[in-house]
Amino acid sequence: MTNAATGSAVDRPPEATLSADEARRIALRAQGLLGAPDRRGGVRGVLRHLGAVQLDTISVLARSHELIPYARLGAVGRKAVESAYWTGTHAFEYWSHAACVLPIEEWPHFAFRRRAYRLRPHWHHELPDGMYETVVKQLRAEGPLTATELGGAKNGGPWWDWSAAKIAVERALMFGEVVCVERRGWKRVYDLAERAVPDALLHDDLDDLECLRRLVRLAGQSLGVGTRADIADYHRLKGEQVQAVIADSGLVPVAVEGWDKPAWADPEALATPPRGRHRTTLLSPFDSLIWDRARTERIFGFSHRLEAYVPRPKRVYGYFAMPLLSGGRLLGRVDPAREGTTLVARQVSLESPKAVAPMAQALREAAEWVGCDAVRVERVDRPELAVPLAAAVA
Numbered sequence: 001m002t003n004a005a006t007g008s009a010v011d012r013p014p015e016a017t018l019s020a021d022e023a024r025r026i027a028l029r030a031q032g033l034l035g036a037p038d039r040r041g042g043v044r045g046v047l048r049h050l051g052a053v054q055l056d057t058i059s060v061l062a063r064s065h066e067l068i069p070y071a072r073l074g075a076v077g078r079k080a081v082e083s084a085y086w087t088g089t090h091a092f093e094y095w096s097h098a099a100c101v102l103p104i105e106e107w108p109h110f111a112f113r114r115r116a117y118r119l120r121p122h123w124h125h126e127l128p129d130g131m132y133e134t135v136v137k138q139l140r141a142e143g144p145l146t147a148t149e150l151g152g153a154k155n156g157g158p159w160w161d162w163s164a165a166k167i168a169v170e171r172a173l174m175f176g177e178v179v180c181v182e183r184r185g186w187k188r189v190y191d192l193a194e195r196a197v198p199d200a201l202l203h204d205d206l207d208d209l210e211c212l213r214r215l216v217r218l219a220g221q222s223l224g225v226g227t228r229a230d231i232a233d234y235h236r237l238k239g240e241q242v243q244a245v246i247a248d249s250g251l252v253p254v255a256v257e258g259w260d261k262p263a264w265a266d267p268e269a270l271a272t273p274p275r276g277r278h279r280t281t282l283l284s285p286f287d288s289l290i291w292d293r294a295r296t297e298r299i300f301g302f303s304h305r306l307e308a309y310v311p312r313p314k315r316v317y318g319y320f321a322m323p324l325l326s327g328g329r330l331l332g333r334v335d336p337a338r339e340g341t342t343l344v345a346r347q348v349s350l351e352s353p354k355a356v357a358p359m360a361q362a363l364r365e366a367a368e369w370v371g372c373d374a375v376r377v378e379r380v381d382r383p384e385l386a387v388p389l390a391a392a393v394a
Helices: 020-030 042-050 064-073 078-086 104-119 131-142 164-175 208-223 228-234 239-248 267-271 293-300 353-369 383-393
Strands: 091-095 099-103 178-184 187-192 225-227 252-256 263-265 322-326 329-339 342-350 374-377
Touching: 020 208, 020 225, 020 267, 020 293, 042 064, 042 078, 042 099, 064 078, 078 091, 078 178, 091 104, 091 164, 091 178, 099 104, 104 164, 104 208, 131 164, 131 187, 164 178, 164 187, 208 225, 208 228, 208 239, 225 228, 228 239, 228 263, 228 293, 252 267, 263 267, 293 329, 322 353, 329 353, 342 353, 342 383, 353 374, 353 383, 374 383
Parallel strands: 342 374
Antiparallel strands: 091 099, 178 187, 225 263, 252 263, 322 329, 329 342
16 A cells, blocks of 8 residues: 555565575566567567667677567567667657667656656756757758757767757757657667657656556566566666555565565566576676666676776676576676677686586577677686687587
C-alpha cells in the first residue's frame, strides 16, 4: 500500500524467497538471454522486451546498440538493426538510463522528465535570445535536418563546445518538441515531434506519479528481480521517486538469499521457473544485463567496468573489454579490435580453463557477424591458456 500522508511505500513482507541462483536465472530470462530468442519479434521485439537500449559513440566490433540485439538474436543483419530503431514510428531517442533508444509507446511516460527539463532550461549551456525559436522554425520549414544543416554543430573547441544551433535543437529534443528520426554517420537528424510521433501518443497528459509507476513496473519486468536501487537505476529515477510508487507498481516484494537489501520482482517472472538454452556471447559494457556494476557483482560475482575513459597505463582489461556470457555465468572478457578482416583479441581474461571453448565460440561468431574471416589472439592473462585458445579459434 502507499502511505497517503508521505507518499512513500510501506514495506510489505516478502511474498517469496529466492535462492541466489534462482534470482540469477530470472534476471537472465528477463533480459532475453535464457530461453529461445524471439526471432519473430526481431530487433524491435528486443527493444520492447528490454524497455531501453543504450546508445554510445564507441564502435569497436560494432556500436553498442547493435551489440545488444546481436547478443540475444545472434547474427541479425546490421542494417536491420538500424532500420528497426530509426525507420518508421517505432522508437525514439531520449534520456533514460543514459542516452537510449526507447519503444515509441513509452513516449507519454517520459512526460515527467520533459517537464523537469523545462523547469531548468539552461542545462549547463546559455542560449542567445531567439535561437530556440529560430531552430524550431527552420525545422518546421525545411526538416528533417542535422545540427550542421541547422547552422553548425560545434564552435571548434572541445567536445561539449556546441554551437548555438546545436544547443537549441538538443534543448528542443529534451523538451519533447523535437525528435531524432535518423542517424547519418552517427549524426542525429532532427524533426518536429508532431511529424514523427503518432498523434495518439504525442501528449504530456500523464501526471508524474503515473509516469513513474509505469517506468518502475517496466524496470521490474526488464530486470526480473531487483532491489529498489536496481529498479531506480534502470531509467535513472531518484530513490524517492521509486519509493513513492513501487507498492502500487504491480511488482511484489521478495527476499533473495545473499542480498542484503529487500527486493521486488515481476510476478510473471515468479510464475514459472526459468528454463531453456543459455546464450554464449560477448556483451557490450553498455548492455542492460551488466550496466549496473553493483548489481553485476551481486548477481554474477563478477566485477567489470568500462575502461575506455581510463588512462591507458591504468587499464586492467583494455579499452572496450566485453564480458563473456556462457551457461548463465560471466566467464571472462576480451578487449577486441579489427584489423582488416581479422578480429584481434588484444587481451583475453579467462576465469578458468572451462572458459576457453565458449570464448573461442563467441569470438568466431562475432568475427563472422562483422565480416571478419580470421581471429587472432594477442595476449591471454593466464599464459597456460593461450595455446588452447589460439587453437580453438583457428
